[in-house]
Amino acid sequence: MTQETRFENVDMIFEGRLRGNQLMLSSKGLTADEARLLWQSPRMEEISWLDLDDNQLGDEGIQDLVNCPLLGNIQYLNLNKNGISDQGLETLANAKFLGKLKRLHLKENPIAGQGLVALFNSETLDSLSTFQINDGWTCKKREGWRYKPQA
Numbered sequence: 001m002t003q004e005t006r007f008e009n010v011d012m013i014f015e016g017r018l019r020g021n022q023l024m025l026s027s028k029g030l031t032a033d034e035a036r037l038l039w040q041s042p043r044m045e046e047i048s049w050l051d052l053d054d055n056q057l058g059d060e061g062i063q064d065l066v067n068c069p070l071l072g073n074i075q076y077l078n079l080n081k082n083g084i085s086d087q088g089l090e091t092l093a094n095a096k097f098l099g100k101l102k103r104l105h106l107k108e109n110p111i112a113g114q115g116l117v118a119l120f121n122s123e124t125l126d127s128l129s130t131f132q133i134n135d136g137w138t139c140k141k142r143e144g145w146r147y148k149p150q151a
């Protein structure tokens with residue numbers, strides 16, 4: 001186990017972080033390399049709620065995520081604070097295996113806007129109805145943007 005890879009196997013990632021069909025991995029410092037252990041695990045088929053808030057996936061990690069056929073049941077995906085750019089969002093917008101995704105959180109990522117347009121116009125993310133990009137800013141595909149400041 002190297003400094004960059006802190007998890008030797010997927011069980012070490014899952015340990016204590018699985019609650020029913022929810023996998024809670026916020027603030028674990030998970031890198032794209034470490035996340036590959038998840039994308040290879042058949043246990044991911046059971047997950048519908050995936051919280052990856054405050055990790056280090058970046059655009060490389062998004063590429064691996066969208067190519068994972070085991071994520072077909074994901075309905076909620078939190079990618080806040082992961083260093084994801086518009087390029088990563090464009091990749092996400094073409095995801096073949098996230099057809100059930102309904103809610104996507106993208107706060108505190110270096111997004112300029114082009115990737116959000118790609119998500120809004122995605123032909124593969126049919127179920128995606130809501131995504132958040134900043135505190136208070138939410139887009140509902142059928143209703144457009146709205147701003148509700150956080151208290």
